[in-house]
Amino acid sequence: MTTSTPLLKDELDIVIPTIRNLDFLEMWRPFFQPYHLIIVQDGDPTRTIKVPDGFDYELYNRNDINKILGPKASCISFKDSACRCFGYMVSKKKYIFTIDDDCFVAKDPSGKDINALEQHIKNLLSPSTPYFFNTLYDPFSEGADFVRGYPFSLREGVPTAVSHGLWLNIPDYDAPTQLVKPLERNTRHVSAVMTIPKGTLFPMCGMNLAFDRDLIGPAMYFGLMGEGQPIGRYDDMWAGWCTKVICDHLGLGVKTGMPYIWHSKASNPFVNLRKEYNGIYWQEEIIPFFQASTLSKDSTTVQKCYIELSNQVKEKLGKVDPYFVKLADAMVTWIEAWDELNPKQGSGKKLPNGSAK
Numbered sequence: 001m002t003t004s005t006p007l008l009k010d011e012l013d014i015v016i017p018t019i020r021n022l023d024f025l026e027m028w029r030p031f032f033q034p035y036h037l038i039i040v041q042d043g044d045p046t047r048t049i050k051v052p053d054g055f056d057y058e059l060y061n062r063n064d065i066n067k068i069l070g071p072k073a074s075c076i077s078f079k080d081s082a083c084r085c086f087g088y089m090v091s092k093k094k095y096i097f098t099i100d101d102d103c104f105v106a107k108d109p110s111g112k113d114i115n116a117l118e119q120h121i122k123n124l125l126s127p128s129t130p131y132f133f134n135t136l137y138d139p140f141s142e143g144a145d146f147v148r149g150y151p152f153s154l155r156e157g158v159p160t161a162v163s164h165g166l167w168l169n170i171p172d173y174d175a176p177t178q179l180v181k182p183l184e185r186n187t188r189h190v191s192a193v194m195t196i197p198k199g200t201l202f203p204m205c206g207m208n209l210a211f212d213r214d215l216i217g218p219a220m221y222f223g224l225m226g227e228g229q230p231i232g233r234y235d236d237m238w239a240g241w242c243t244k245v246i247c248d249h250l251g252l253g254v255k256t257g258m259p260y261i262w263h264s265k266a267s268n269p270f271v272n273l274r275k276e277y278n279g280i281y282w283q284e285e286i287i288p289f290f291q292a293s294t295l296s297k298d299s300t301t302v303q304k305c306y307i308e309l310s311n312q313v314k315e316k317l318g319k320v321d322p323y324f325v326k327l328a329d330a331m332v333t334w335i336e337a338w339d340e341l342n343p344k345q346g347s348g349k350k351l352p353n354g355s356a357k
């Protein structure tokens, strides 16, 4: 009896940022075991992270990051889940799925375990529809299609660069919301996947996220957070805003919705408030900046787009706070490090829809 090879088995890495033993992998074993893991160990590099037997993985701690990147390691956050982006950089695969170690297997409305990885792969392997909203949600999903009035000229869609999954139980709320609603739990499994329309930003959460590394990897920099930085818990948000502006420019799609994971524990809202407070204030300037950002037609690769964006960050957000000058420089360092570790990528090869990588 032939068993089917798991989808994208040799083309996808699972990136996990962690400060603890990875017992949670036991429950994911049926879904994750065939895949290669990249574990980014944050915090004290002398700690040993226990990984359950039978998983194929590589593990990087801070000493490894410093050794591999040298001075460029300064762009990788320390003592913050933002460190996970180092895993994206060292991967050699076309796809990435990143998940937090407190995200467990959720059950769908029928009570069946959700294979989050399988759903992300489906999302990534089918086109997105950013130019015209399909009211029956993802037209490429089982039992759905384009509805009447949907232009046939737009039905081919565009390549999907990002698949943003959601969470049952502890929702990804900011600290103020968490403080006023400490007992709120998300019990709603909305069985939908939809493309985020072109020109619309969204709050990208990094705890259940997959993306096409070849299409958008260099834009997935999780910024300067954690130790020594005036901001935290805006790592994934920053990456999401940069990514969406670049996806819109290059004609790539971003999907959100299924799959759901079970987010098992809430982090401390008071600690989170301390990490977030600058971000909550600054984002009232950051969002208009990204909404107004335009990239030139010469920016035909993700790297070129990202460098152009970093110049805009320095010029326009540098006035908000000197932190953004430092961040803009770190964005350039990130691209330099990315290109050093991934020399072939960004060779300007044309993508199906004419934009270049």
Ligand SMILES: O=c1ccn([C@@H]2O[C@H](COP(=O)(O)OP(=O)(O)O[C@H]3O[C@@H](CO)[C@H](O)[C@H]3O)[C@@H](O)[C@H]2O)c(=O)[nH]1
Residues within 6 Å of the ligand: 016, 017, 018, 019, 020, 041, 042, 043, 078, 079, 080, 081, 082, 083, 099, 100, 101, 102, 205, 206, 207, 232, 233, 234, 235, 236, 265, 266, 267
């Ligand atoms: O210093 C640290 C702290 C944690 N990690 C690892 O990162 C993930 C997320 O940690 P945790 O679940 O404790 O934090 P949350 O508040 O639930 O995470 C959300 O906040 C977002 C902003 O960073 C994040 O993407 C969301 O998931 C775990 O795997 C920890 O082990 C770390 O590496 N370093």
Ligand SMILES: [Mn+2]
Residues within 6 Å of the ligand: 100, 102, 207, 263, 265, 266, 267
């Ligand atoms: Mn968590």
